[in-house]
Amino acid sequence: MTIALDTNYYNQNFDEQLSQEELLFFKQELEKQKEKIQKNLDKKINELNNYDEAKDEADHATIAIDNLTSNTILKEQQKTLIKIQRSLNKIALGTYGICTLCEEKINIERLKIQMFSEYCVSCRNELDNRR
Ligand SMILES: [Zn+2]
Structure with a gap:
């Protein structure tokens, strides 16, 4: 077991x-x-x-x-x-491939487009919205 x-x-x-x-x-x-x-x-x-x-x-x-x-x-x-x-x-x-903010896995397709992404999509969006 x-x-x-x-x-x-x-x-x-x-x-x-x-x-x-x-x-x-x-x-x-x-x-x-x-x-x-x-x-x-x-x-x-x-x-x-x-x-x-x-x-x-x-x-x-x-x-x-x-x-x-x-x-x-x-x-x-x-x-x-x-x-x-x-x-x-x-x-x-x-x-x-791990988000710097929430430590969630970053989508691999996203990584392929932007290889040095440090944030997952939701954290990135949140950061952009704060600007
Ligand atoms: Zn995140």
Whole structure:
């Protein structure tokens, strides 16, 4: 009887977690995205470092505008990079796919669309409504 109960418990528990294959899929996808953003960031930072080489005033003006746009993009990408890293850490800790607020499992289809979601649909909606 004890054994049967234990089996039930484990089955149930296992069912609530993402499978190893699913976790591996997310891990690979996240790492791919991370690499892509990292490369892009390196490139942009290089470009920013080259701005000093501009020769006249006109160039400086154009570059200032470019710089501003680049900075916004850079900031967005850095934010995304942090989210990706956080998700990768969660995978390592075994807490990936679990809502940060209510600790409920996040729908896998939702995760596929937004791999670094930290909240389940209902918590996300609640957060959006508060804004
Ligand atoms: Zn939640």
